[in-house]
Amino acid sequence: MIEFALNNAWLIPLLPAIAFALIVLVFRPLPKVSAFIAITGILISFVLAISIGIGVFQAGDKFVEHPLKQVVTWFSMPGLEIQMGTQVDPTSAMMLFVVTLVASLVQIYSLGYMHGEPGFSVFFAYLSLFAMSMLGLVIAPNLLQMFVFWELVGLCSYLLIGFYWHKYSAREAAKKAFITTRTGDFGLLLGILLLQINFGTLDLVKLTEMIPNFTQYTSLTVGGLTLIAVILFLGPIGKSGQFPLHVWLPDAMEGPTPVSALIHAATMVVAGVYLTGRTLVLFQTVEGAMAFVAFMGAFTALFAASIAITQTEMKKILAYSTVSQLGYMMLALGAGSLSASMFHLMTHAFFKALMFLGAGSVLHAMHNEASIWKYGGLKKFMPITYWTFLIGCLAISGIFPFAGFFSKDLILEVVWANSTLSGHAAGPFQGLYSVLFIMAALTAMMTAFYMFRMFFICFHGTLRDKNAHPHEAPFSMAMPLVVLGFLSVVGGWVGWPTLHEGFSYFVRFGEYEQGHWNFFLVGLSTILALIGIAGATYIYLFNKVSNEALAKKFAPLYKISFNKFYIDEIYLWLIHHVIDGLGKFLWWVDLKIVDGIVDGVGMMAKAFGSIFRRVQTGKLQHYALILFAGIVVLVLFMTFADSGTAVSLLGGGR
Amino acid sequence: MIGLEHYLIFSGTLFCIGLFGALAKRNAIAILMGLEIMLNSVNINLVAFSRYVTTGDLTGQVFAIFVVAVAAAEVAVGLALIVSIYRNRTSVNVEDFDWLKW
Numbered sequence: 001m002i003e004f005a006l007n008n009a010w011l012i013p014l015l016p017a018i019a020f021a022l023i024v025l026v027f028r029p030l031p032k033v034s035a036f037i038a039i040t041g042i043l044i045s046f047v048l049a050i051s052i053g054i055g056v057f058q059a060g061d062k063f064v065e066h067p068l069k070q071v072v073t074w075f076s077m078p079g080l081e082i083q084m085g086t087q088v089d090p091t092s093a094m095m096l097f098v099v100t101l102v103a104s105l106v107q108i109y110s111l112g113y114m115h116g117e118p119g120f121s122v123f124f125a126y127l128s129l130f131a132m133s134m135l136g137l138v139i140a141p142n143l144l145q146m147f148v149f150w151e152l153v154g155l156c157s158y159l160l161i162g163f164y165w166h167k168y169s170a171r172e173a174a175k176k177a178f179i180t181t182r183t184g185d186f187g188l189l190l191g192i193l194l195l196q197i198n199f200g201t202l203d204l205v206k207l208t209e210m211i212p213n214f215t216q217y218t219s220l221t222v223g224g225l226t227l228i229a230v231i232l233f234l235g236p237i238g239k240s241g242q243f244p245l246h247v248w249l250p251d252a253m254e255g256p257t258p259v260s261a262l263i264h265a266a267t268m269v270v271a272g273v274y275l276t277g278r279t280l281v282l283f284q285t286v287e288g289a290m291a292f293v294a295f296m297g298a299f300t301a302l303f304a305a306s307i308a309i310t311q312t313e314m315k316k317i318l319a320y321s322t323v324s325q326l327g328y329m330m331l332a333l334g335a336g337s338l339s340a341s342m343f344h345l346m347t348h349a350f351f352k353a354l355m356f357l358g359a360g361s362v363l364h365a366m367h368n369e370a371s372i373w374k375y376g377g378l379k380k381f382m383p384i385t386y387w388t389f390l391i392g393c394l395a396i397s398g399i400f401p402f403a404g405f406f407s408k409d410l411i412l413e414v415v416w417a418n419s420t421l422s423g424h425a426a427g428p429f430q431g432l433y434s435v436l437f438i439m440a441a442l443t444a445m446m447t448a449f450y451m452f453r454m455f456f457i458c459f460h461g462t463l464r465d466k467n468a469h470p471h472e473a474p475f476s477m478a479m480p481l482v483v484l485g486f487l488s489v490v491g492g493w494v495g496w497p498t499l500h501e502g503f504s505y506f507v508r509f510g511e512y513e514q515g516h517w518n519f520f521l522v523g524l525s526t527i528l529a530l531i532g533i534a535g536a537t538y539i540y541l542f543n544k545v546s547n548e549a550l551a552k553k554f555a556p557l558y559k560i561s562f563n564k565f566y567i568d569e570i571y572l573w574l575i576h577h578v579i580d581g582l583g584k585f586l587w588w589v590d591l592k593i594v595d596g597i598v599d600g601v602g603m604m605a606k607a608f609g610s611i612f613r614r615v616q617t618g619k620l621q622h623y624a625l626i627l628f629a630g631i632v633v634l635v636l637f638m639t640f641a642d643s644g645t646a647v648s649l650l651g652g653g654r
Numbered sequence: 655m656i657g658l659e660h661y662l663i664f665s666g667t668l669f670c671i672g673l674f675g676a677l678a679k680r681n682a683i684a685i686l687m688g689l690e691i692m693l694n695s696v697n698i699n700l701v702a703f704s705r706y707v708t709t710g711d712l713t714g715q716v717f718a719i720f721v722v723a724v725a726a727a728e729v730a731v732g733l734a735l736i737v738s739i740y741r742n743r744t745s746v747n748v749e750d751f752d753w754l755k756w
Contacts, residue, residue, distance in 0.1 A: 613755075616754070616755045617752060617755055618751075618752030618753060618754040618755025619748065619749075619751070619752055619754075620748065620751070620754065621676070621677050621678075621685070621748060623754075624676060624677055625677050628673060628677070
C-alpha cells in the first residue's frame with residue numbers, strides 16, 4: 001500500500017479530477033450521487049496521502065535532499081525540456097496530507113451546509129476541481145507545472161467565490177479575486193521565465209543545486225538575482241493575500257462558507273507560501289530578497305491584525321486573521337526557516353478550517369445574519385460549535401498546548417535567532433529582524449485580542465437578535481468540527497521542541513537543528529496572548545469598559561481600522577483618476593496621433609490623386625498622342641544610345 | 655531610278671499624315687481614315703523592304719495582305735462602334751467622348 005502510494009502519487013490529484021469530470025459530464029442531475037463521487041474521490045486521495053506520509057516518515061530524511069521524482073516529458077525542443085510529474089518529499093507529503101484532509105472535511109461539511117441548494121452538484125464538482133488543482137500544485141516537480149495548477153487554483157477560486165452568481169457582490173468579489181491575483185501572477189510568470197532563461201531549467205531539484213552557485217552558471221549579479229526573486233515573489237503576494245494585494249481575500253467571503261474554509265485553510269492562499277517555500281533557495285541566496293519577504297510578511301501580519309480588531313462580521317474577522325497568519329508564514333520564510341513556515345501552515349490549516357466551518361455553522365444557525373452584534377449567547381444553543389470554536393481561538397492565540405502555540409513559537413524563535421546573530425553571520429539586515437520580531441510579537445497579542453473579542457460577542461452574553469432560533473449543526477457539519485478540533489489540540493505536538501526528529505527534521509531546508517525550549521520566548525508569547533485574551537475578556541465578556549466608549553475615545557484610530565485603512569478606497573481612487581486618466585490620455589493619443597497618421601496617409605493619397613487625375617482626360621486622342629510621343633522618344637533613344645544600354649533598359653537582357 | 659529611300663520617305667510622309675489625321679481630327683470617321691492611311695503606309699514599307707532587302711522572298715507582300723485583312727476587320731469593328739456611339743450620343747465628334755476618365 002505504502003509502496004504503491006509512493007510510486008503512484010500522481011493518482012492523488014487525478015482522483016478529484018475524475019470526480020469533477022464525472023459530475024460535470026454525467027451525474028450533474030443527481031445531487032446525492034455527485035456528492036458521493038466527490039467525497040469518495042477525495043477520501044481515496046486522503047488515504048493515499050496518508051500512505052505517502054507514512055512512507056516518507058519511514059524513509060527518515062532520505063527524501064529531504066533527494067526527493068522521489070517521477071516525471072515524463074511534457075514537451076521539448078532544442079534547449080528546452082519541460083517535464084510533468086510528481087515530486088514526493090516531506091514538504092509535499094505534508095501538504096498532500098493537509099490539503100486532502102481539509103478538502104475531505106470541507107466536502108463532508110458541505111453535505112449539510114449546502115443541503116438543498118440549487119447548484120449542489122456543481123458545487124461538489126468545483127470543490128473537486130479545486131482540490132485537484134491544489135494537489136497538482138503541491139506535487140509539481142517544476143515551476144511550470146506549478147504555475148499551470150496555480151492558475152487553475154485561481155480559476156476555481158473565481159468559480160467558487162462567485163458561486164452565488166445571482167448576487168451582485170459575489171460576482172464582483174469573484175472578479176476582484178481573479179484580477180487581483182492575476183496581477184501578482186504576472187510577476188510570477190515573469191520570474192519563472194527569467195529563471196528559465198538564466199538557468200535553463202525550472203526543475204526544483206536542479207534549481208536548488210544551481211542557484212546557490214549562480215555565478216558559476218549564469219552571468220547574473222546579486223542585484224539581478226534579487227530582482228528575479230522579488231518579481232517572482234509578486235505571485236505569492238497576490239495569491240497569499242500579502243499587502244498590498246490582500247484586498248481580494250476579505251471580499252472572497254462572498255462565497256459559501258465551506259469555500260472560505262477551503263480557500264483559507266488548505267488551498268489557494270497557502271499556495272503562495274508553499275511556492276515561496278519551494279523556491280526558498282532563491283531567496284536564501286540573496287539577502288535583500290530574504291529581508292523583503294520577511295518585511296512583507298511581518299508588515300502584513302500587523303496590518304491585517306489591526307484591521308481585524310474592529311470588523312463586525314465573523315467571516316471578515318477570520319479573513320483578516322488569515323491574512324495576518326499568512327504574513328506570519330512569510331515572515332518565517334523570510335527568516336529562512338521552511339520548517340517554521342510549513343509547520344504554521346499546517347497548524348493554521350487545522351484551526352482556521354475549524355473556525356471557518358464553525359463560523360459557517362453559526363451562519364447556518366442564524367440564517368445568514370452576518371453581523372456579530374446580532375449574535376450573543378450562542379453557547380447554550382450550539383455546544384459543539386462553541387467548544388470547537390474555543391479550541392480554535394486558543395490555538396490561534398498560541399496558548400499551550402494547542403497547535404498554534406508550537407508553530408507560532410517556532411516562528412518567533414527563528415526571527416529572534418536572526419536578530420541576535422553575531423559577528424560575520426549578522427547580515428546588513430539584522431536590525432530589521434529585531435523590528436520584525438517586535439511586530440510579530442505585537443501581532444500575537446492583537447490576534448488573541450480580536451479572536452476572543454469575536455468569541456465573546458458571538459457565544460456569550462444574551463442573544464441580541466430576538467427573532468433568531470439558533471440550533472446546533474447537523475451531524476455532517478459537526479463531525480468535521482470535532483475532527484478539526486481534535487487536530488487543533490494535538491496537531492502541534494509533532495513539532496514539540498525537544499522531540500527528536502520531529503516536524504522540523506522532516507520538513508526542512510538546509511541543516512537540521514535540534515529544537516529546544518526557549519523559555520524567554522515561550523513566556524513572552526504566552527504573556528502577550530494572555531494579555532490579549534484578558535483585554536478581550538475585560539471589555540467584551542464582563543463589559544467593564546463600554547466598547548462604544550472606547551471606539552469614541554480613539555475615534556480616528558477606530559475609523560481607520562474599521563475602514564481597512566481605506567485601501568479599497570485608495571485603489572478605487574487610483575483606478576478612477578490615475579488609470580482612467582491614463583486611459584483617457586492614451587485614447588487621445590490613439591485618436592489624434594495614431595489615427596491621425598493613418599488618416600494622414602489616406603488624405604495625402606487622396607490629395608495627390610485629385611491633382612494627378614487631371615492627366616486622365618478621357619480623350620482617346622490624347623492617349624494616342626502620348627503613346628506615339630513615347631514611341632518617338634524610344635526610337636530616338638535607341639538611335640543615339642549605344643546598343644547595350646538600350647537593350648538592358650528595355651528589359652531585353654541576355 | 656526610284657530606290658528604297660524614296661519608298662521609305664513616301665511611306666514615312668504618309669504615316670505622318672495618317673498620324674496627324676488620327677490625332678487631330680474631330681470626326682470619328684476621319685480618325686478611322688487616318689488609321690487606315692497609317693496601316694497602308696506600313697504596308698508600303700513592308701513591300702518595299704521585301705522588294706529591296708530580301709529580293710525574291712515574298713514575306714513582306716504576304717504580310718501586307720494580312721495587314722489589309724486585319725485592317726478590314728478593324729474598320730468593321732470601328733465603324734460598328736461609331737454607329738453605336740452615334741445612336742447613344744447623336745454625335746461622331748470625339749470631343750464629346752470623354753468616358754474613359756475617372
